[in-house]
Structures are given as structure tokens and as C-alpha cells.
Amino acid sequence: MKTFVVFAVCIVLAQALTDEQKEKLKKHRSECLAETKPDEQLVNKLKTGDYKTENESLKKYALCMLIKSELMTKEGKFKKDIALAKVPNAADKPIVEKLIDTCLANKGNTPHQTAWNYVKCYHEKDPKHAIFL
Helix, strand or coil, X not given: CCCCCCCCCCCCCHHHCCHHHHHHHHXXXXXXXXXXXXXXXXXXXXXXXXXXXXXXXXXXXXXHHHHHCCCECXXXXXXXXXXXXXXXXXXXXXXXXXXXXXXXXXXXXXXXXXXXXXXXXXXXXXXXXXXXX
């Protein structure tokens, strides 16, 4: 079963995550922290929408999380079809698609910059549904 994850970037309500999905997010977080080595305090601030600090390790962490959630390739290509397939309510898909398109409009020069721009935008536009663990 594909991970039903959408965070700061994504699409699913926090309360819609199952225990299994939350465990996968924790695993992804742990792996991405180890792989990209960002300051964990700065990562924790992302949960509250504090994107003031912008550095390469945080950007790489964002990309890592999106890759592990199967929402972006390592080249920085967003998998909109997969993201939309994870939207639990079909009636919400047009709104979510518009939000995804808006947030993907600001591409970066690198895959991790694109990932960062996306998660930051998604949180700014819809903080209630943004999940970044």
C-alpha cells in the first residue's frame, strides 16, 4: 500500500492519517534527518509554519520527505497524479489541484529548491491541511 502522506505540501487532513501512516511519516522523518542532517530544531519549527530559516540542509530535507512520500522524484518533478489520488474526498480534488498548481509555479534552480518552494507555499496557502513532520 502506498504511503498515504501529504504534508506541507500536501493534501490530507492530519486527522485522516492512520496510525500506520503516522509511523511511516516518523520513519521518513528519521531517515531524512539522518540523510540530510538539518538542524532538528529548525525542522520542528516547520510544523508551526516557521520557514524563516532557509538553508540547503532544510531544503534537502523537504525534498527527501517528498521523495519518500512518493510525491516528488529526486529530479524535483512533482507527481500530481499520485497526490490527487491521495485526496480522500473527490469533491476536494479541483481545489487541491489548483493549490498544487499554484505552489508548483515557483520552480527552483535545483530539485531541493523546488521542494522547499512547494512545501513553504502549501503551508502559507493552507496551513490547516499542511503536514510536515
